[in-house]
Amino acid sequence: MAAPRLQQFAAWYDAGPADGRPDWEEQSRLVLNGDPVAGRAVIDSHGCGTCHAIPGLPRANGSVGPSLAGLKDRSYIAGVLSNRPGELIDWLMDPPAFSPMTAMPDLGLTEAEARDAAAYLYAMDR
Numbered sequence: 001m002a003a004p005r006l007q008q009f010a011a012w013y014d015a016g017p018a019d020g021r022p023d024w025e026e027q028s029r030l031v032l033n034g035d036p037v038a039g040r041a042v043i044d045s046h047g048c049g050t051c052h053a054i055p056g057l058p059r060a061n062g063s064v065g066p067s068l069a070g071l072k073d074r075s076y077i078a079g080v081l082s083n084r085p086g087e088l089i090d091w092l093m094d095p096p097a098f099s100p101m102t103a104m105p106d107l108g109l110t111e112a113e114a115r116d117a118a119a120y121l122y123a124m125d126r
């Protein structure tokens with residue numbers, strides 16, 4: 001299902017960094033080529049904060065979905081996908097494709113928008 005490009009990201013991640021500990025901020029910039037600053041704007045303009053509490057976005061205090069604080073430390077995305085850059089991008093582009101009963105809608109993010117949003121989510125301090 002993932003686009004070839006996303007499979008490349010996932011493969012890179014699977015190979016792992018030399019010391020075995022992912023540096024998420026580095027990855028979000030270098031692996032995903034995502035821009036956290038642009039991602040913050042994507043998250044803001046798509047109303048993610050109406051459903052999620054999101055650090056760094058003052059008006060993002062929704063409680064429909066889980067808080068996204070500390071997302072980078074979770075093992076799974078929505079309990080169905082491994083928490084890796086390629087999978088996070090896939091999730092953000094079309095959540096119901098991976099979890100048909102989920103309350104999170106497909107918000108129509110392009111791959112570039114999802115990549116930037118993922119970069120922001122992985123770059124958050126907490």
Ligand code: HEC
Nearest residue numbers: 046047048051064065066076077078079099102103104107
């Ligand atoms: C209508 C409410 C709603 C909106 C809008 C929404 N989400 Fe969600 N989101 C949810 C719900 C509910 C879940 C839990 C999904 C599940 O477990 O099936 C979720 C799950 C997630 C997860 C996985 C969290 C985890 O801990 O596993 C991420 C990441 C996420 N959303 C990011 C976003 C982003 C980024 C946006 C904006 C582009 C967004 N969401 C917009 C409701 C929403």
